[in-house]
Amino acid sequence: MSIVLVGVNHKTAPVEVRELLAFSDEACADGLRRLVDGEVVREGLIVSTCNRVEILSSTTAEQLQNGTERITQFLDSGQSLPPGFLGQHIYSHTDDEAVRHLFRVASSLDSMVVGEPQVLGQVRRAYSLAVEAGTAGRVLNRLVHHTFRVAKRVRSETGIAANAVSISYMAVELGKKIFDSLKGHSVLLIGAGEMAELSAKHLLSAGASRVRIVNRTPEAAQKLANEFNGEAVPFDQLEASLAEADVVICSTSSSEFVITEEMTRKAREKRRNRPMCMIDISVPRNIDPNAGKVPNVFVFDIDDLESVITSNIREREREAERAELIVQSEVMQFQQSLRLMDMGPTIGALRQRFQEIARTELERQRKHLGTLTLEQETALEQLLMSTVNKISHPVLNQMRRFYEASDTETMQEIAESFGLDEKD
Amino acid sequence: MKSLLLAVLAAYLIAAIHSILAFVNKRRSVQRVAEWSMAAGFVLHTAALLADWVIDGHYPLFFLRETLSFLAWALVAAYALILYRYRAQALGVLAMPLISALTFTAMLTTTGPQDAPAGFSTTWLFPIHTTLLIFAYAAFFIVFMSSVLYLLQERELKLKTFGAIFHRLPSLTTVNQLATHSAVLGLTLLTLGIATGMLWSAARDGRIWHNDPKEIFAVLTWLLYFLLLLYRSSASWRGKNAAWLGVAGFALVLCTFFGTRLLGGYHVFG
Numbered sequence: 230m231s232i233v234l235v236g237v238n239h240k241t242a243p244v245e246v247r248e249l250l251a252f253s254d255e256a257c258a259d260g261l262r263r264l265v266d267g268e269v270v271r272e273g274l275i276v277s278t279c280n281r282v283e284i285l286s287s288t289t290a291e292q293l294q295n296g297t298e299r300i301t302q303f304l305d306s307g308q309s310l311p312p313g314f315l316g317q318h319i320y321s322h323t324d325d326e327a328v329r330h331l332f333r334v335a336s337s338l339d340s341m342v343v344g345e346p347q348v349l350g351q352v353r354r355a356y357s358l359a360v361e362a363g364t365a366g367r368v369l370n371r372l373v374h375h376t377f378r379v380a381k382r383v384r385s386e387t388g389i390a391a392n393a394v395s396i397s398y399m400a401v402e403l404g405k406k407i408f409d410s411l412k413g414h415s416v417l418l419i420g421a422g423e424m425a426e427l428s429a430k431h432l433l434s435a436g437a438s439r440v441r442i443v444n445r446t447p448e449a450a451q452k453l454a455n456e457f458n459g460e461a462v463p464f465d466q467l468e469a470s471l472a473e474a475d476v477v478i479c480s481t482s483s484s485e486f487v488i489t490e491e492m493t494r495k496a497r498e499k500r501r502n503r504p505m506c507m508i509d510i511s512v513p514r515n516i517d518p519n520a521g522k523v524p525n526v527f528v529f530d531i532d533d534l535e536s537v538i539t540s541n542i543r544e545r546e547r548e549a550e551r552a553e554l555i556v557q558s559e560v561m562q563f564q565q566s567l568r569l570m571d572m573g574p575t576i577g578a579l580r581q582r583f584q585e586i587a588r589t590e591l592e593r594q595r596k597h598l599g600t601l602t603l604e605q606e607t608a609l610e611q612l613l614m615s616t617v618n619k620i621s622h623p624v625l626n627q628m629r630r631f632y633e634a635s636d637t638e639t640m641q642e643i644a645e646s647f648g649l650d651e652k653d
Numbered sequence: 654m655k656s657l658l659l660a661v662l663a664a665y666l667i668a669a670i671h672s673i674l675a676f677v678n679k680r681r682s683v684q685r686v687a688e689w690s691m692a693a694g695f696v697l698h699t700a701a702l703l704a705d706w707v708i709d710g711h712y713p714l715f716f717l718r719e720t721l722s723f724l725a726w727a728l729v730a731a732y733a734l735i736l737y738r739y740r741a742q743a744l745g746v747l748a749m750p751l752i753s754a755l756t757f758t759a760m761l762t763t764t765g766p767q768d769a770p771a772g773f774s775t776t777w778l779f780p781i782h783t784t785l786l787i788f789a790y791a792a793f794f795i796v797f798m799s800s801v802l803y804l805l806q807e808r809e810l811k812l813k814t815f816g817a818i819f820h821r822l823p824s825l826t827t828v829n830q831l832a833t834h835s836a837v838l839g840l841t842l843l844t845l846g847i848a849t850g851m852l853w854s855a856a857r858d859g860r861i862w863h864n865d866p867k868e869i870f871a872v873l874t875w876l877l878y879f880l881l882l883l884y885r886s887s888a889s890w891r892g893k894n895a896a897w898l899g900v901a902g903f904a905l906v907l908c909t910f911f912g913t914r915l916l917g918g919y920h921v922f923g
Binding site: 316381388392403405406407408409501502503521525526527529533537541544651 | 679689730772806810813816819820823824825827828891893894
């Protein structure tokens with residue numbers, strides 16, 4: 230059994246090429262049915278996201294070359310692309326490399342932003358489409374389930390997704406570094422922009438207790454307040470609300486400072502020195518940078534958020550190195566299990582053969598034993614079966630060992646010496 | 654006894670190294686090694702102290718060697734409690750090497766004349782006095798270390814450098830609470846320690862105060878942490894200033910602990 234993966238991703242192809250190749254959900258099922266013929270391409274699955282289009286399939290070792298070509302042609306077909314155009318963008322992996330690639334994709338090691346969680350969901354979706362289309366069989370089922378396990382392991386054993394990398398999440402990240410938990414802390418939004426809204430959403434789901442919104446147009450403030458079950462505050466009460474807020478997010482289009490150093494000092498006094506986190510995502514800045522000099526007040530502007538993100542990405546990449554090791558060892562484990570799966574039928578057939586012999590012999594001699602109680606009957610059967618199993622156990626084990634050492638020939642020889650043909 | 658303490662030291666050193674490695678690499682498995690070897694060290698250390706008690710026939714908190722060992726033991730207990738309550742593993746980077754150093758110094762220190770404690774161990778008040786004070790010292794060590802962590806993290810947030818420290822140190826609130834709670838605990842223990850010392854001294858020679866340097870330093874320490882807590886609760890000195898006071902106050906604690914040894918006086922012992 231061989232595994233082939235052919236595709237393009239954000240590293241090998243620009244968006245103009247990726248969008249040409251992308252599959253919608255319907256096209257996916259349709260395409261899979263066309264591609265999978267049970268002969269050259271045995272099973273198939275299409276992962277189509279904005280960053281990648283990849284086709285995963287299983288074939289036999291002999292058909293590996295043909296299969297790869299088939300899939301490449303399949304990707305190329307229907308787009309009427311100039312011949313050889315795709316060649317420069319496409320990559321194809323087989324066996325270990327294909328497995329490794331899929332593990333890396335699902336663990337988000339191959340993503341634009343390492344550790345982003347969406348890609349696993351996209352692989353999951355691709356799998357369920359393949360199941361619906363009936364093109365996921367023995368090998369892909371096993372591979373995909375193993376992939377989910379690897380992704381989960383990577384997520385839980387490394388800090389690959391531990392640090393946020395989006396601006397809107399930075400308020401939560403920085404808030405946690407100051408307050409530990411955002412539970413019970415209040416949020417003040419100044420300006421009702423989209424980014425402020427998104428940040429507030431994250432803060433609330435991280436446990437922030439209530440949101441107040443100050444905006445120059447009260448309607449917009451009221452609208453946001455309704456959405457968050459918060460409170461709209463008139464603009465002239467900004468100073469008073471400032472003193473009551475633990476986290477402030479400022480995003481107005483004002484061309485001058487909305488929060489001055491003086492206001493911050495006053496707020497600090499009223500707060501009796503409790504720490505305060507102020508985030509300014511507006512350009513030009515709305516919070517006087519000097520406000521950051523006030524003790525126990527921490528002010529971050531958009532550049533600061535960017536540099537946290539850069540630093541978080543660095544942390545993630547450090548973690549990714551460990552994730553690669555996990556992937557490496559899982560690829561080996563998967564290969565092992567795939568080989569055992571291949572061998573399963575031979576061993577199963579041999580065991581069945583032994584048991585059949587025992588049963589036939591029992592039937593032949595049964596009439597000499599007279600009437601037996603049900604217990605005696607079962608005991609007799611058990612006796613026979615456990616004898617057969619105990620005798621055959623070392624043989625089957627030996628075969629398994631040959632198999633694990635990739636010595637399939639010797640394994641087949643043993644099977645044949647017990648009268649088992651290869652076709653069994 | 655030396656060999657048992659050597660095993661204790663080995664366990665603490667392993668814990669210290671793994672605490673630092675876990676801090677650098679953020680590995681839970683490494684942190685677990687640190688915690689288990691610390692636990693093993695603690696059990697051995699408890700055994701060593703008990704053995705000391707039985708063999709030497711006096712409560713193992715009299716000579717400098719015993720005092721240092723006991724202090725290390727109390728610090729391990731305190732750090733274990735902090736791990737459980739605050740999950741502030743980063744503290745281990747400071748605490749475990751310090752604990753190892755204390756244990757090591759205890760091993761190097763030679764015991765003075767063996768017969769000294771005769772007059773002291775007769776009353777139960779004396780061991781209580783010393784034990785309370787050892788735990789008070791441990792609490793002040795924790796105030797010091799968490800204040801250092803606070804200052805480092807605060808600096809990181811103010812300067813917006815967002816380096817390794819930002820990612821690895823606990824939040825400001827966590828270390829601030831840790832410092833405050835330890836200071837409350839330390840001050841309570843110090844108060845009780847001084848009180849029992851006075852009672853013991855009154856029973857011994859009818860005086861509660863000897864004007865001895867250790868006593869004076871202890872009272873100064875008491876005043877300092879009292880002020881620290883007063884400022885913290887009045888909120889005007891919350892945060893950075895309180896953390897600086899926590900660091901500076903520790904110098905006074907060290908004076909109380911070691912300094913008086915050099916100055917002599919009534920408290921000639923550990």
